[in-house]
Every structure is written in C-alpha cells, then in structure tokens.
Amino acid sequence: MEKRTDINTLGEFGLIEHLTKDVTTQHANTLLGIGDDAAVIEAGDKAMLISTDLLVEGIHFDLMYTPLKHLGYKAVVVNVSDIYAMNGVAEQITVSLAISNRFSVEALEELYKGIKLACKMYNVDLVGGDTTASPQGLTISITATGRAKKEDIVYRSGAKAGDIMCITGDLGAAYLGLQLLEREKEVYLAAPTAQPDLEEKKYLIERQLKPEAARDAIAYFKKKNIKPTSMIDISDGLASEVFHICKASKVGAFVEEAKIPIHPEAEEMALKFSLDPTMCALNGGEDYELLFTIDEKDLQEIRYMPSVYIIGEITDAKDGIKLHTSGGNIHDLKAQGWKHFDEEE
Amino acid sequence: MEKRTDINTLGEFGLIEHLTKDVTTQHANTLLGIGDDAAVIEAGDKAMLISTDLLVEGIHFDLMYTPLKHLGYKAVVVNVSDIYAMNGVAEQITVSLAISNRFSVEALEELYKGIKLACKMYNVDLVGGDTTASPQGLTISITATGRAKKEDIVYRSGAKAGDIMCITGDLGAAYLGLQLLEREKEVYLAAPTAQPDLEEKKYLIERQLKPEAARDAIAYFKKKNIKPTSMIDISDGLASEVFHICKASKVGAFVEEAKIPIHPEAEEMALKFSLDPTMCALNGGEDYELLFTIDEKDLQEIRYMPSVYIIGEITDAKDGIKLHTSGGNIHDLKAQGWKHFDEEE
Numbered sequence: 001m002e003k004r005t006d007i008n009t010l011g012e013f014g015l016i017e018h019l020t021k022d023v024t025t026q027h028a029n030t031l032l033g034i035g036d037d038a039a040v041i042e043a044g045d046k047a048m049l050i051s052t053d054l055l056v057e058g059i060h061f062d063l064m065y066t067p068l069k070h071l072g073y074k075a076v077v078v079n080v081s082d083i084y085a086m087n088g089v090a091e092q093i094t095v096s097l098a099i100s101n102r103f104s105v106e107a108l109e110e111l112y113k114g115i116k117l118a119c120k121m122y123n124v125d126l127v128g129g130d131t132t133a134s135p136q137g138l139t140i141s142i143t144a145t146g147r148a149k150k151e152d153i154v155y156r157s158g159a160k161a162g163d164i165m166c167i168t169g170d171l172g173a174a175y176l177g178l179q180l181l182e183r184e185k186e187v188y189l190a191a192p193t194a195q196p197d198l199e200e201k202k203y204l205i206e207r208q209l210k211p212e213a214a215r216d217a218i219a220y221f222k223k224k225n226i227k228p229t230s231m232i233d234i235s236d237g238l239a240s241e242v243f244h245i246c247k248a249s250k251v252g253a254f255v256e257e258a259k260i261p262i263h264p265e266a267e268e269m270a271l272k273f274s275l276d277p278t279m280c281a282l283n284g285g286e287d288y289e290l291l292f293t294i295d296e297k298d299l300q301e302i303r304y305m306p307s308v309y310i311i312g313e314i315t316d317a318k319d320g321i322k323l324h325t326s327g328g329n330i331h332d333l334k335a336q337g338w339k340h341f342d343e344e345e
Numbered sequence: 346m347e348k349r350t351d352i353n354t355l356g357e358f359g360l361i362e363h364l365t366k367d368v369t370t371q372h373a374n375t376l377l378g379i380g381d382d383a384a385v386i387e388a389g390d391k392a393m394l395i396s397t398d399l400l401v402e403g404i405h406f407d408l409m410y411t412p413l414k415h416l417g418y419k420a421v422v423v424n425v426s427d428i429y430a431m432n433g434v435a436e437q438i439t440v441s442l443a444i445s446n447r448f449s450v451e452a453l454e455e456l457y458k459g460i461k462l463a464c465k466m467y468n469v470d471l472v473g474g475d476t477t478a479s480p481q482g483l484t485i486s487i488t489a490t491g492r493a494k495k496e497d498i499v500y501r502s503g504a505k506a507g508d509i510m511c512i513t514g515d516l517g518a519a520y521l522g523l524q525l526l527e528r529e530k531e532v533y534l535a536a537p538t539a540q541p542d543l544e545e546k547k548y549l550i551e552r553q554l555k556p557e558a559a560r561d562a563i564a565y566f567k568k569k570n571i572k573p574t575s576m577i578d579i580s581d582g583l584a585s586e587v588f589h590i591c592k593a594s595k596v597g598a599f600v601e602e603a604k605i606p607i608h609p610e611a612e613e614m615a616l617k618f619s620l621d622p623t624m625c626a627l628n629g630g631e632d633y634e635l636l637f638t639i640d641e642k643d644l645q646e647i648r649y650m651p652s653v654y655i656i657g658e659i660t661d662a663k664d665g666i667k668l669h670t671s672g673g674n675i676h677d678l679k680a681q682g683w684k685h686f687d688e689e690e
Contacts, residue, residue, distance in 0.1 A: 005450035016476050018450065019457045025470040027436050029492070032472075039472035041437060041490065044389015052473060052488055054441040058480035091372050092386060096399040096486055105350035105363065112364045125370040127377075127384035128397060131361050135403035139479075141441055141486035143397055145386065147374070 035248070036156050037085035037233060038146070047153060049146040051082035057137035064188075065181040068107055070209045072114025075140045078235065080122045081213035081288045083146035085233040087154040087221060092127045093119065096141040098134035122215065152227060154292070156248035159230035163293040163314040165253060168214040169307055170261040171238055172277060175284025176269040177201070177208030203265045211288045216306065224301045228292035237283040238311075239335040241291045242321060252319040255312040255333060258326045282323075283336045380593070381501050382430035382578060383491070392498060394491040396427035402482035409533075410526040413452055415554045417459025420485045423580065425467045426558035426633045428491035430578040432499040432566060437472045438464065441486040443479035467560065497572060499637070501593035504575035508638040508659040510598060513559040514652055515606040516583055517622060520629025521614040522546070522553030548610045556633045561651065569646045573637035582628040583656075584680040586636045587666060597664040600657040600678060603671045627668075628681045 007015055016034075025033045031047055032040035038051035055061060055075050063071075076093060083090040095115060099108065119126050124144070184196040198205055214233075221227065230249055232241045238260065246253050262270075262277045270277040293314055294302055302308055312324075323333045352360055361379075370378045376392055377385035383396035400406060400420050408416075421438060428435040440460060444453065464471050469489065529541045543550055559578075566572065575594055577586045583605065591598050607615075607622045615622040638659055639647055647653055657669075668678045 003449075003451055007444065007446060007448060007450055007453070010450060012476060015450070015453070016474075019453055019476075020471065023461070023471050025472065026468060027470050029436055030470045030472055033470060034473050039437065039439065041393070041472070042389075043393060044387075048386070048388060048393060048490075050437070050439060050473065050488070050490065052439045052441050052475055052486070054443055054475045054477050054484070054486055056443045056477055056479050056484070059443070059478045091374055092384065092395070094384065094395060094397045094488065096397050098399055098401045098404070098484060099352065101352060103352060104348075105352055105355060105360070106348055108352070108360070108364055116368070123371060125372050125375045125378060126365065126368050127370065127375055127386070128379050128395065129361075130397055130399045131357060131364075132399050132401055133404045134401050134484075136481055139399070139401070139443060139484050139486075141397070141399055141484075143395070143439065143488040145393075145395065 031150070032155070037082040038088070040086070040153060043147070045149070046147045047150045049083050049086050049088045049148060050143065051079055052141065052143040053079050053082070055140040057139065062185070063138070064185050066209060068110035069114035072111040073118040073210055075142050076115055076118035076122065076124070077211055077213045078288060079142045079144035080124060081233045081235070083144050084213055084215060084218045085231050085290055086146070086148060087152055087218060087228065087231060088146035088148035089218070090122055090124045090144055090146040092125045092145045094127060094143045095129040097129070097131050098139040099131070100134045100136050100138070103138065122213065154228050154231040156230055156232050156245050159245050159249035159251050159293040159314045161251055161314055161316045162296055163229050164296060164299055164302070164310055165255070165291065165293050165312040165314060166302060167234065167238070167261070167289050167291050167309050167311055168217045169287070169289040170263045170266065171234065171287045171289065172270065172280035172284045173204050173207035173263050173266040174211060174286035175280050176266045176273070177204035177206070178286070179273055180204055180269060181208065201265065201269070203263060204269055208286065211286065213288055214290045217290055220305050226294065226298045226301055228294050231290055231292040234287045234289045234291050235285055237285040237335070238291065239282040239333050242333060243335045245291065245293065246321050249314070250317050252315040252317050252321055253312055254315060254322040254324055256324045259309065259311040261309040376495070377500070382427040383433070385431070385498060388492070390494070391492045392495045394428050394431050394433040394493060395488065396424055397486065397488040398424050398427070400485040402484065407530070408483070409530050411554060413455035414459035417456040418463040418555055420487050421460055421463035421467065421469070422556055422558045423633060424487045424489035425469060426578045426580070428489050429558055429560060429563045430576050430635055431491070431493060432497055432563060432573065432576060433491035433493035434563070435467055435469045435489055435491040437470045437490045439472060439488045440474040442474070442476050443484040444476070445479045445481050445483070448483065467558065499573050499576040501575050501577050501590050504590050504594035504596050504638040504659045506596055506659055506661045507641055508574050509641060509644055509647070509655055510600070510636065510638050510657040510659060511647060512579065512583070512606070512634050512636050512654050512656055513562045514632070514634040515608045515611065516579065516632045516634065517615065517625035517629050518549050518552035518608050518611040519556060519631035520625050521611045521618070522549035522551070523631070524618055525549055525614060526553065546610065546614070548608060549614055553631065556631065558633055559635045562635055565650050571639065571643045571646055573639050576635055576637040579632045579634045579636050580630055582630040582680070583636065584627040584678055587678060588680045590636065590638065591666050594659070595662050597660040597662050597666055598657055599660060599667040599669055601669045604654060604656040606654040
C-alpha cells in the first residue's frame with residue numbers, strides 16, 4: 001500500500017517547509033523568495049513586494065455572522081498588512097474568487113463594496129483577478145504588491161540581541177470577537193428568534209470582522225527616519241510571530257507578560273469565557289498589528305509613537321524564547337497557534 | 346424580499362465587468378489594471394506583468410484522471426501563458442493551496458513535483474504563497490509575475506483593420522482529450538476492472554493534462570524583432586479570444602474555417618464523439634496557444650515561424666466578427682464558451 005502521511009502531522013508551517021525545502025531561485029531579479037511576509041523583486045530604484053493570502057469559507061470565515069462587505073474589506077486588509085510588515089507601501093491587488101451558485105450578483109456586489117472601500121482607504125489599485133465557479137462555498141485569493149526602497153525593506157531576519165521588541169496595538173480582541181460571534185451563532189441556532197446583544201461588545205466584534213492594517217506605523221517610521229531591525233505582522237498570534245522572528249534572525253527573546261497590551265473589553269470577555277487573556281493574546285491571532293524590533297538607540301523616538309507597546313527584548317539564541325510572567329516566573333514561550341488542517345487555523 | 350440575481354445570468358465575463366465597472370486606478374505606477382491577460386506595473390527600465398488564475402477541483406480538474414504532478418505542472422503553465430500573451434518573460438510565481446485533509450503529504454509532494462518541474466522548464470522562481478485548510482477539495486491559486494520593456498508589451502487593444510490573425514498551434518485537442526478522459530471515467534465507474542486503452546490517444550490526453558505555454562513564439566518575436574499588434578492566450582476557445590481582441594481593439598475580424606489548425610487525432614476523435622471539429626477548436630478551450638495579430642509588413646517573417654497558422658484577418662468594426670466557412674458561407678462567429686457557473690467553465 002502507498003505511504004500516506006496525514007498533513008496534520010506537519011502543521012501548516014512544517015508542511016510548507018517540507019514542500020518547499022529544495023526550492024531555489026534562478027533570476028537575479030528575485031531578491032527574496034519564500035520565507036518572509038512578502039517576496040522581494042528587483043524593480044528599478046525601488047523593489048517590488050509581493051504577498052498572497054487565501055481565505056476559505058468554513059475555515060477563515062463563517063457567513064452566518066460575517067457581512068460580505070466586511071469580508072471583502074478584511075480580505076484586502078490582511079494582504080496589505082503583509083506589505084506593511086516589510087516596511088513597504090501597498091499599491092496594487094489582484095482579487096480571485098471561486099463562488100458557488102449559492103451566491104447572487106447582489107451578494108458579490110456587497111463583497112466588492114468592501115474590497116473597493118479597503119482599496120480606497122489603503123490607497124491600493126485593484127488591477128486584476130480571476131472569477132470562477134466553485135462546487136461549494138466561497139474562496140478569496142488576494143495578491144498584494146507594494147514597493148519600498150531596497151535599503152528600507154525590513155525582514156524577519158534582522159533582529160539582534162539587545163533590540164527592543166514592540167507591537168503597534170492591543171492583542172487578543174479579534175480572537176475574543178470570534179468566540180463571541182461563535183457563541184451568538186450557537187444561541188441563534190438553538191433559538192432563532194433570540195436577539196443577540198452585541199452593542200456593548202463593539203470593539204471585539206470590529207477587531208474580528210473589520211480589522212485595520214498598521215499603516216500609521218509605517219508612516220511614523222518614515223517620518224522619524226527609523227528603520228526597525230525586524231518586523232512581521234501578527235496574523236497567527238504573538239507567540240507564533242516571535243518564533244518566526246527568532247528563527248529567521250537566529251536569536252532568542254523574552255516577552256514580559258505584564259506588558260502585553262490587552263484591551264479592557266478583551267480582558268473582560270476572556271474571563272467570561274474562562275480563558276486566560278494572555279493566552280488569547282499569545283495564540284489568538286488575526287490582530288493584524290505589527291511586531292517589530294528596534295535598535296536601542298531608537299528607543300526614545302519609539303516612545304512617542306502613537307499606540308506603541310514595548311513588550312520585551314531580543315536575546316542571544318542560547319537564552320531561548322521566554323515568557324516572563326506577571327507572577328515573576330520564567331517559562332518557555334509556546335506557540336500553540338491554531339494550526340491544524342482539520343480545524344480553524 | 347431581497348433582490349437575488351443568479352450569477353449565471355451574467356456569465357463569467359459579464360459578472361467581472363459588472364463588479365469592476367467603476368474600478369479606477371490611483372497610482373501612477375499602475376500602467377494597466379483590469380482587462381488584459383496581465384496587469385502592467387511600472388518597474389524601472391522594464392514593466393512588471395502580473396497575472397493570476399484559480400483552479401478549483403470539480404470545476405477545472407477531476408482527480409479521478411488527473412495525476413497530481415500533471416496538475417501542478419498545468420497550474421504553472423496556464424499562468425505563465427498569460428505573461429507570454431503580453432509578450433513578456435515570466436520570472437516568478439506564488440502558489441497558494443487550500444487543501445482538505447483528504448490529501449496526504451505524499452499527494453502534495455506529487456503536486457509540488459509538477460509545480461517545480463514547470464518552474465524549471467519555464468525558468469520561473471517559486472517565491473511565495475499560502476497554504477491553508479479547506480473543508481472540501483483542492484483549490485490552487487497561482488500568481489505569475491513577468492517583465493517586458495514597456496515598448497515591447499503587446500495588449501489586446503492594438504489590432505487594426507488589415508492585420509493578419511495568427512495562432513501558434515493547433516486547437517481543440519485539449520477539449521477532446523477532456524471528452525475522452527470523461528468517457529473513460531464513465532466506463533471505469535460502470536466497470537472498475539476494465540482497462541482503458543489510451544495509448545493511441547496520447548496527443549489528446551497530453552494536450553489536456555500537460556499543456557505547454559507558447560514560450561518559443563515569444564522568443565521568435567524577439568529574435569526577429571517583430572512586435573504583434575495584439576495578443577491573447579487561448580484559454581477559453583478561439584472564438585471567445587477573437588471577441589476579446591475585437592472588443593479591446595474596436596475592430597471586426599474574419600476567421601477562415603479551413604485555416605483553423607486541427608490535429609488529425611482531434612479531427613478523428615471529434616467525429617467519433619459526433620462533434621464538429623471546428624466547434625471544438627472555436628469553443629473548446631484550454632489549448633494555451635497564443636492568438637496574435639501582426640501588421641501586414643511582418644507577414645514574410647511570420648511565414649517562417651515554426652508551427653504558426655494564419656487563420657484570418659482584422660477588419661473594420663462595422664464588418665462584424667465573421668466565420669468564413671469551408672463551404673463558402675459567411676456566418677457570424679459565436680463565442681459559446683463554457684461559461685456557466687453551474688458547469689465546467
């Protein structure tokens with residue numbers, strides 16, 4: 001019998017690594033291939049950045065509680081966020097859709113309203129795509145291109161011991177928004193006439209359904225002439241991203257639990273769900289804030305950056321990746337993520 | 346009740362046009378947005394070309410008779426073909442996959458073998474992508490980037506009356522290969538022990554399962570210093586592509602039925618299936634040859650081009666889009682395509 005290895009044994013990142021481990025690049029124009037938030041391609045005085053994301057119904061979104069307009073908006077934002085994570089300016093996107101005939105023209109108009117709104121907000125041009133039938137559900141594939149001067153591009157690999165670790169906004173709220181929406185869905189399915197009361201949870205819901213990308217941070221870096229030493233966007237939870245930076249930069253790090261910014265609404269909701277707010281921030285994902293590191297010399301300028309949080313420090317690789325808990329203990333940081341191919345990821 | 350317009354009332358192209366009719370571009374770097382085989386973006390001395398295609402299991406491929414390695418190869422080829430259709434050189438691709446847990450690591454290794462082989466054959470770098478779970482089936486989204494000098498880029502919109510219409514290879518075989526595979530599938534499902542005999546139909550099967558992109562044509566144009574006046578790749582059948590060129594160029598055209606190249610195996614198989622071979626060429630699709638037009642002055646050079654076929658001429662818009670039949674009649678050319686969202690497209 002043929003050998004059959006379940007894809008879950010490798011996890012998402014392990015699977016990609018396994019399938020692409022022997023991939024090399026041939027073109028001198030390919031400045032960076034697989035392994036960062038975006039690929040980097042030679043393009044005259046600046047370099048072009050390319051990043052792509054796939055959103056699949058039933059995996060990344062549930063149309064029972066996701067308005068199509070918000071979905072279109074979010075699909076653009078998550079891609080634009082990858083360009084910002086390279087310290088670039090997003091310029092173009094292509095949008096491909098696979099749609100079952102369950103979707104009406106009006107439904108797709110709603111989706112496109114969100115796509116176009118995000119294009120306007122983030123100043124990106126919709127330049128192409130592909131629209132095709134699907135036997136089931138909706139799949140959205142977006143590719144974003146952006147631009148940066150070669151010397152301004154920030155990679156995951158530039159962090160060094162002593163660098164300060166920062167994030168651009170609070171964490172965990174998007175995950176808790178999702179838990180809330182999932183709970184309301186259960187309530188609705190059990191009693192379809194019940195009216196959900198989400199008015200007071202607006203922040204959490206918005207962080208889940210209509211996230212924004214950290215464009216202001218990139219503008220601030222430019223204005224203040226600061227170049228982070230490394231950067232990544234927080235799509236899979238803080239812990240996973242700290243691991244990516246440490247792996248690419250061959251360094252260790254510690255995160256101060258007490259410094260991880262968690263919105264009061266997220267804190268409250270976590271406790272209601274009997275979840276540890278810190279775990280929601282570390283492993284929840286979908287916050288689309290940026291995690292970046294800076295040289296100590298830039299600390300003064302970063303302190304004045306609007307809504308920035310200093311959460312830890314880069315250390316030598318031999319010191320490992322640690323969480324300094326609020327209780328005064330030191331634990332190994334663990335990236336649990338939601339990486340199973342039979343679950344939400 | 347909410348208005349609900351079935352997407353099939355618009356068809357694929359109508360739907361895209363409807364959803365994107367108000368899309369404009371803001372960046373000076375965006376040289377061309379929606380509407381050709383690829384978008385064109387400013388990139389120094391050359392321009393960058395970007396094209397994207399989505400392949401969905403159950404719509405674009407059937408894994409009962411499509412080896413995963415061939416599928417990976419074809420997925421790259423169809424994208425690279427779009428770059429050639431702009432007279433560009435393909436350089437990079439990103440590959441995104443949505444996979445259900447029905448697929449094993451070994452199955453994905455096969456798919457990647459084909460992707461990597463095509464990358465090698467067409468000299469393109471695999472530079473990124475996204476891998477995610479899917480509740481059902483396999484979806485492949487590939488974005489290809491390429492490059493061309495701005496003045497060398499060939500658009501759909503440059504054809505003018507008097508230009509000669511040419512194609513780079515024979516048509517209809519991929520469609521007939523598909524009919525053959527579908528028939529064998531039916532036979533197999535009815536009697537799983539029956540052994541299919543496809544040895545003598547190798548050409549048709551290969552055109553369907555492992556098409557090649559017309560790279561040699563692009564190399565020939567460069568070598569001979571010929572620039573076609575318009576070009577498009579034949580993914581949806583000759584008729585549909587002639588319409589695209591005529592619409593973009595605001596011209597008419599006639600196609601000589603007797604000049605449409607049809608491989609003898611395709612001819613024979615069409616008759617066995619009681620299909621009109623010309624209709625298979627006009628509406629079958631997936632041939633991935635290039636349809637291009639040239640100025641009359643370049644005719645002499647084009648005659649020496651390997652495997653080129655001159656099939657008709659561009660006329661004034663008022664003369665319409667016509668088929669000169671082998672029987673001596675003139676009909677309106679019709680693009681039936683396979684454009685329904687509830688069918689193969």
